[in-house]
Amino acid sequence: MLAKRIIPCLDVKDGRVVKGINFINITDAGDPVQCAEEYNNLGADEIVFLDITASHEKRDTICDIVAKTAERVFIPLTVGGGVRSVDDMRKILRSGADKVSVNTSALSNPSLISQCADTFGSQCVVLAVDVKRVAPNTYHAFINGGRIDTGIDAISWIEKAERLGAGEILLTSMDRDGTKEGFDLELTKIVCDMCKIPVIASGGCGSLSHFKDVFDIACADAALAASLFHYGELTIAEVKNYLSDFNIPIRRLN
Amino acid sequence: MIGVIDYGIGNMFSLSNALKYLNIEFVTISDPASLDSVDALILPGVGAFAEGMRNLNRTGMISALRGSKKPLLGICLGMQLLFEESEEFELTKGLGLIPGRIIKITGSVKIPHMGWNQLIIHQDSIITTNISNGSFVYFVHSYKAITSEKHVIATADYESDIVSIVQNGNIYGTQFHPEKSGATGLNILKSFVGGVNC
Numbered sequence: 001m002l003a004k005r006i007i008p009c010l011d012v013k014d015g016r017v018v019k020g021i022n023f024i025n026i027t028d029a030g031d032p033v034q035c036a037e038e039y040n041n042l043g044a045d046e047i048v049f050l051d052i053t054a055s056h057e058k059r060d061t062i063c064d065i066v067a068k069t070a071e072r073v074f075i076p077l078t079v080g081g082g083v084r085s086v087d088d089m090r091k092i093l094r095s096g097a098d099k100v101s102v103n104t105s106a107l108s109n110p111s112l113i114s115q116c117a118d119t120f121g122s123q124c125v126v127l128a129v130d131v132k133r134v135a136p137n138t139y140h141a142f143i144n145g146g147r148i149d150t151g152i153d154a155i156s157w158i159e160k161a162e163r164l165g166a167g168e169i170l171l172t173s174m175d176r177d178g179t180k181e182g183f184d185l186e187l188t189k190i191v192c193d194m195c196k197i198p199v200i201a202s203g204g205c206g207s208l209s210h211f212k213d214v215f216d217i218a219c220a221d222a223a224l225a226a227s228l229f230h231y232g233e234l235t236i237a238e239v240k241n242y243l244s245d246f247n248i249p250i251r252r253l254n
Numbered sequence: 255m256i257g258v259i260d261y262g263i264g265n266m267f268s269l270s271n272a273l274k275y276l277n278i279e280f281v282t283i284s285d286p287a288s289l290d291s292v293d294a295l296i297l298p299g300v301g302a303f304a305e306g307m308r309n310l311n312r313t314g315m316i317s318a319l320r321g322s323k324k325p326l327l328g329i330c331l332g333m334q335l336l337f338e339e340s341e342e343f344e345l346t347k348g349l350g351l352i353p354g355r356i357i358k359i360t361g362s363v364k365i366p367h368m369g370w371n372q373l374i375i376h377q378d379s380i381i382t383t384n385i386s387n388g389s390f391v392y393f394v395h396s397y398k399a400i401t402s403e404k405h406v407i408a409t410a411d412y413e414s415d416i417v418s419i420v421q422n423g424n425i426y427g428t429q430f431h432p433e434k435s436g437a438t439g440l441n442i443l444k445s446f447v448g449g450v451n452c
Contacts, residue, residue, distance in 0.1 A: 075436050
């Protein structure tokens with residue numbers, strides 16, 4: 001049976017790992033290559049690098065990090081952040097990434113998704129979407145780390161992105177991100193029920209039971225967490241042992 | 255010496271990185287003449303079946319591979335190309351090195367079959383000597399192989415059986431990506447290279 005994936009996310013700024021609570025306060029938490037290698041050893045099923053480097057000139061740094069990681073880590077690597085064109089995606093894939101996520105640029109230029117899917121295959125193209133509830137049962141896609149409301153209905157946007165050829169959805173609840181109150185199960189379930197492609201749930205995870213709920217109740221295919229793992233509050237092994245006790249299929253290291 | 259066949263489809267980086275990490279000597283080859291200089295071959299590949307065959311044809315590799323007696327490991331699309339034909343988009347002939355065909359994955363499951371799934375090993379093979387039954391490996395594909403039981407080394411369960419490791423004499427194939435399957439995948443690559451004495 002296909003295993004539910006546990007994915008640590010490394011926010012990378014100017015070549016260093018950081019994680020801001022609600023994307024506002026940022027602290028330094030280490031070398032991304034070593035972190036990725038350590039997570040691989042600890043049983044992560046995939047690594048996500050999110051490049052939050054502001055300046056466009058320094059953006060090649062992430063490609064170096066991916067290349068160095070791909071020499072030592074033999075599990076899937078996903079990279080996102082600031083991808084604006086087919087060429088951006090090509091550069092990252094050529095560095096050794098397996099998948100690339102697009103977010104802001106795809107919102108203003110949805111054809112980016114189909115262009116990337118046509119060029120590299122849907123399996124490489126992840127749509128990342130930052131979602132906030134703006135009214136009961138109404139969700140909007142936000143940009144700039146949750147600061148700007150695009151006014152675009154997040155659910156229709158995800159549906160459209162799947163149609164355009166996205167191969168996976170990375171769904172972040174901006175209401176929950178950094179709160180440790182648990183994944184937004186309602187939002188995640190809506191998206192998982194609608195999509196035929198895999199959905200990675202993100203934002204709000206703070207305890208073991210949150211992982212169980214997002215798989216059991218919301219039917220997510222994968223769960224992503226950052227600071228929870230970075231600061232050692234939970235280990236990937238603890239999460240997997242816990243899920244295993246509830247017969248949720250997870251990958252064991254042999 | 256291993257020859258990794260570069261026919262312009264999918265990325266070669268992950269496989270190259272894995273072989274380097276394992277200290278396995280390899281060269282990338284893209285023309286039939288280079289086949290003589292290597293002991294065994296790896297055929298990687300990501301993408302569509304018809305495009306894969308077109309690219310192999312363009313480089314003159316199809317007849318070279320059909321005539322080659324060398325051990326060969328096909329990975330993902332590379333495995334699918336080893337079969338006789340595929341129904342992806344249009345019926346397309348494959349290399350025909352293993353009897354069988356490629357069909358769309360069906361059922362109520364999500365497609366592509368993407369993620370870590372468990373190998374159910376049905377018979378012994380050189381390439382599974384260092385892995386245990388139930389090991390997890392990483393898959394990304396929408397089509398699957400249908401072949402005779404005697405060629406099936408391992409399957410995975412995804413509502414239906416997914417043929418995951420195949421063998422026909424010294425022709426091997428993995429539907430999953432050993433170069434992305436952690437220690438288990440690296441062991442499979444090591445076993446292939448060790449087993450065919452390169």
